[in-house]
Structures are given as structure tokens and as C-alpha cells.
Amino acid sequence: MMVASSITYSEKIRSLKTNPIWYKLKQNKMTWIGIFILGIIILLSLFAPIVTPYNPTKINISEKFQSPSFHHLFGTDEVGRDIFTRILYGARLSLGFGIVVIVIASLVGVVVGTVSGYVGRILDQIIMRIADMLLAFPNLILAMALAAVLGPSLQNAMIAIAIVKIPVYIRLARGEALVLKETLFVKSAETFGIGKIRIILKHFIPNSFSPVIIQATLDVGDAILLISTLGFLGLGAQPPTPEWGAMISVGWEYLLTYWWYPTFPGLMLFLSSGALNLIGDGIRDILDPKSAR
Template sequence: MELQPQAESVQAQPVKKSALLYKLKKNKLTMVGAVILGVIILAAVFAPVLTPYNPNMIDAANKFQGPSWSHWFGTDEVGRDIFTRILYGARLSLGLGIVAILIAAGIGLVIGTISGYFGGMIDQAIMRTMDMVLAFPTLILAMALAAALGPSIQNAMIAIALVKIPVYVRLARSETLSLRESLFVKSAQTFGIRPFRIIRKHIMPNSVSPVIIQGTLDVGDAILLIATLGFLGLGAQPPAPEWGAMISIGWKYLLDFWWYPTFPCLFLFLSAGALNLIGDGVRDVLDPRSSR
């Protein structure tokens, strides 16, 4: 009956949060990414305070107005304020990208640990299915799933989550294959603890670090995928202020009204770049092998 405390005592001790924050702060590029992303998130949260316009309000008399004090990023083809639409669009693009990766990482962690722990036919069936998904290019498969589910921002998020799951399954499985040979897992098995309890209490907590690292790196990619699906008409539908949908319409006017597609592209670039910088910093902190 004394197994559980003993088993848990031999597990790797988690790194203190203060130590993680200290290491992240020492990485200047990570802090630059955090500042950029923080400014964009705060601007999106306080959008009603920062701009007096409705993101979907049509003002045909002021269409295609250039950047000015009244319209910082100009207006679009129906007179909507582009700065306002970008701020409200950040809620969609950033929020749905993060949610998609959280769904993929959570499902992948569960499936991967089960596959690695039980092995045998269960492992073979799961991994061959994941290999089939990975055989298709991510964007092509996401497009096919989004088209099959129907064009909408929610379906685009689901499609991206589904195509990202195999990556996390493989990561969690590889960690589980080594962890199941560890002393604390062998001890738990000897004392008759049920497999799913071992997975939940011992395997998953020790497999989560590589999943977190991959997740921080994948959020930027997910945001780009959501924008791409929106650009292709498979994501957000008009008049939703989503960056990809704005670029899809705006690029047609690039030569005459450069500000229309430029500013959504700029915010998309800054968000994806900031998330990649943060992901690199998290990887350096949580994965000691990356600094060697």
C-alpha cells in the first residue's frame, strides 16, 4: 500500500516555475516574441476601447480611404475600418489557432501514451493509422477535411486539429516506450496497479514536456493554416474579420490600394514569428538536449 509515494518519488522532479521564467527571460529573442504577441493580444482584448468602429459596419461613402488619423490602416472596399477588423480578427486567428493545437495535443497525448504502453496489436493499429494521416501533406489534408465538413471557421479549426494529432501521438508514444521500462512503472505493475491508472498518474505527466514544446512551435503554423483556409474560402466566411479572409479579398486591390492586404499580412507575419520565437525559447528550457 506504500507503493504510490515511493513510485512517484523516483520520477524526475519538475523544474520550478521560477527557474523556467528566469531561463526564458535570459533569451532575448523569446522576450521579443513575448512582447510582440502580448501587444497583439492586449490590442485584441481591448479592441472596443482602442477603436470606435464596428468591424462589420459598412460605410460606402468612405471606401478605399488611405491610412489617416481617422482610419489608421485605411478602409476596405465597403468602407469598413481595416484597423478595427484586424484587432477583432486577432481574436479569431489567435484564439482558434491555440484551441486547435490544444485539442490536437490533448488527444495525441492520450492516444500516444496508450499506444506506447500497451504495444502489440493496439500499438500497430494506432501507428499505422497515424502513418496514413502523415502520408498526406498537412495543408492538402486540412483543405480536404474543411471542404468535407463545410466552409466555416469552426470546421477549419477542427480540420487543423485532426491533421495535427499524429505528430503528438508519435511524440507521446516515443516517451512512453522509454518510461514504461522505468523503475517506478515496473514497481507500479508489480503491485498490481491498473494500467490506465499507471498511464494517468505516471506516464502522462512525464510525457507532457515534448508535447508542450511541439505545441508552442505548432501554434504559429496553425494560425497560418487557418489564414490559408480563410484565403481559400474554406475558413471564415464574410463578413467575419479574419486575417486570411481579409487577405483573400485585399490582394486583388494590392496595386491600387496597397494598405488593404498589407496590414493583415503584417499582423499575420508578426504573430506567427512571435509564436515561433516563444516556441524556440520553451524548447531550449524544457529540452536540455536542444542546447547541446
Template sequence: MSGMTANTESISKVATKKPVNPFWYKIRRNPLTLFGLFLLLLILLASIFAPLISSYDPTKINITQRFAPPSGDHWFGTDEVGRDIFTRILYGARLSLGVGVAVVFGAGLIGTVIGAISGYFGGKLDQIIMRLMDIVLAFPSLVLAMAVAATLGPNLQNAMLAIAIIKIPVYVRLARAETLALREKLFVKAAVTFGIKPWRIIARHIIPNALSPVVIQVTLDIGDAILLVATLGFLGLGAQPPTPEWGAMISIGWKYLLDYWWYPTFPGLALFLASCGFNLIGDGIRDILDPKANR
């Protein structure tokens, strides 16, 4: 009887034990993904609490402190007009991360909707949409982004639009491919048989089931978008001075690399860590959501 009681108690404990989230369990088993998550959380928290971490104004000029080397007063040194580089990197993280995430999520949303419509309806509409996407994809992404940003004018908003334009076709093709497979599924055909309107089928049955590859692509694209924002800023087609943006800081700082190494080095390091963090997380999510991915 005592043995049966012990077994009953052990079974009861197992039954009442909180189930483990398989998604979080797989992430914990991947040290590189955890490292990427740690990097991004560190950068994100530093940018959010920038006013508490640093008392300097990121745009205030102080000529008497120009090109001050890294020290206790200025951890990453100062730039050509005496602004604290560490402070500008903290505030620049808000802009770079925010723009990268906003652009990719916006492009992913628009591209997924267009791709689902194209794949579901097919016919001439599908051909027109896909030929337009092929035209965009025919150009090198950076060259097209530069052309669009230069045509619209050098500012951050136009740079965001340019990056979104070159990202949308990727999501259109992904969503279309998933939709072509999903529209042959029994639950979609059943919805058509019951007379449900096509737009409702797309919104409630197609898009939710086509999100897995889109989510993977989004996580991988954010790092690339941050690099593109920095590249356009480096070329003078993105954020304009005195806005604290990593690419713009590197654009000015590289001229002083030999004499004042800290000026371009620390913004470049911040850009590298942010991009690396998103790529590591993207790889981890891909391994979890994509059963065909092999490492």
C-alpha cells in the same frame, strides 16, 4: 566578533533571499524569446481591449468611406465597403489567436492520450493506431486540411476540425515514443507490481512525465496553426465574410494590392508578427525544456 557577526548577517540575508525561478531566469537571458513574448502580449492586449482602442464596428459597412487611405481617422485605411481595417485586425486577432491555441491544445491533448495508450499497451492496438497515424501523415498537411474542410463545408468550425486532424498524429508519435521509454522505468514497473490499474498508471505516471516534448511541440505548432487557419480562410474554406479573419481579409485584399496597398498589407503584417511571436517563444521553451537542443 564583529567579523563573525557580519558573516552571520550576510549568510542570513542569502538564506532569506527569495529564490530565482530558473525557468524565468533562462527566458530573460534569451532576447529573442522576450521579443516574441512582447509581440504576443501586445497583440493579445490589443485584441482584448479592441472596443476601447477603436470605436468602429468591424462589420459595419460605410460605402462613402470605401478605400480610404491610412489617416488619423482610419489608421490602417478602409476596405472595399468602408470598414475600418485596423478595427477588423483587432477583432480578427481574437479569432486567429483563439482558434490557433484551441486547435493545437485540443490536438495535443487527444494525441498525447492516444499515444500514451498505444505505447503502453503495445501489440495489435499499437500497430493499428500507428498505421492510422501513418496514413494521415502520408498526405501533405495543407492538402489534407483543404480536402477535409472542403468535404465538411466551408466554415470556421470545419477548418478547426481539419487542422486538428492533421496535427493529432504528431502528438501521438511524440507521446508514444516517450511512453515506450517510460514504461521501462522502475517507478512504472513498481506500480505494475503493486497491482495499480493500467489506466491509472497512464494517467498518473506516464502522461505527466511525457509532457515535456509535447509542450515544446505545442508552442511551436500554434504559429503554424494560425497560418493554416489564415490559409484556409484565404482559400475560402475557413471563416466566411463578414467575419473579421486575417486570412479572409488577405484573400480579398490582394486583388487590390497595386491600387490600395494597405488593404492586404496590414492583415498580412499582423499574421506575420503573431506567427513570429509564437515561433520565437517556442524556440525559447525548447531550449529550456530540451537538454539535447543546441543553438
């Protein structure tokens, strides 16, 4: 028994040394639950034309407010559209645009924050005062104000959310830059006359990937919630676009009589954002040693 136990322990140690990321991932069951839930949602949305025979925007008044059944798994809405179909097609918008928004915000924020931290002086002061001004407002309030100014549409909602999220990555990248600019390899590169742009691209940005990936993974779920909230308030996707927030915005009026209308889009929003948060927590535990439990 002692030999078997020794072998098992040695194998675990060897696995940890050869592939520590995979080892930590295997130990985090909640992350796998998040990956499983999100994977199911993504697969169903990608194969929506095969999974469901209905058109997400086609009106069929004769079948309005059908309760959940074999033919309509999640029931139908006020004009007879299949809610299950609209949820699957809406996943493409909510998840896809949520990811795109965070990718854009992180890329812009990392570049601006790195330049701000490395160059410093007046440029740093200007950038950070603008970032502080944006961070002074709650995310939802600022996103609502920007979306209202730009006009109600899904594209403008994405722009508004990206602007709200950019300052977070500016501060994150700036903090990394302030630390890296004092390191020996950066000082050596400057001594040998290597240009600032090359130093930023070769040393600063790659070394910012780890904290940025952690923050981005956690922010995707928040971005999806913000997109859906703006859609609920009429500042995001407009009917008949099958977006979860817009569906809930119309469906909540029928909650007491036709409960399935707002319930299932809200449930999908809860599951997707929860799954993304579980995945984000797992990635943070893997990439950030300070957060180890």
C-alpha cells in the same frame, strides 16, 4: 575588482540553482521580443472596443477605400469598414482558434499515443498505421481536403487542422510511453497491481508534458497560418467575419491600387506567427537540455 566579480558570479550561480527556468529565460532576448510582440497584439485585441470606435462588420460605402490616416490607421476596405478594427477583432479569432486547435490536438494525441505505446500489440499497430497514413500527406493539402469535405466554415477548418495535428502528438506521446514502460517505477507499479488507467494518468501523461509543451508552442504559429490559409482559399471563415486570411483573400485583388488592404492583415499574420515561433524556440531551449545553444 576581484571581490566584486566573485560576488556577481556567485549570485548568478545561486540564481541558476534556485530558479533555472527563470535564469535561462532572462538570457534569451529573442524570446522576450516574441513575448512583447504577442502581448501587444493580445492586449489590443482584448481591448478592441476601447481602442477603436468602429464596428468591424458595419458597412459604410461613403468611406470605402480610404487610405491610412488619423481617423483610419490602416485605411478602409471596399465597403468602408475600418481595417484596423477588423484586424484587432480578427486577432481574437486567429490567435484564439489557433490555440484551441493545438490544445485539442495535443490532448487527444497524448492520450491516444500513450495508450498505444503502453498497451502495444494490435491496438498499437492500428493506431500507428492510421497516424502514418495521415502524416504521409502535407499538412496544408490534408487540411484543405478535410475542410472541403466538411464544408467551408471556421469551425470545420478548426476540426480539419486538429485532425492534421493529432498524429504528431500521437507519435510524440507514444515514444515517451515506450521509454517509460521499461522504467523501474512503472514496473514496480505493475507489480503492486496498480491499474493501467491509473498508471497512464499518474506516470505516463505527466512525464510527457515537457516535449508536448515544446511541440504545442511551436505548432500554434503553424495552426494560425493554416487557419488563415484556409480562410484565404475560401475554406475557412466566411465574409463578413473579420479573420486575417479571409481579409487577405479579398484584399489581394486590390493590392496594386489599394496596397493597405491586404498588406496590414498580412503583416499582423507575419508578426503573430513569428512571435509565437520565437516563444516556442525559447521554451524549447529552457525545457529541452539537448537543444541548449
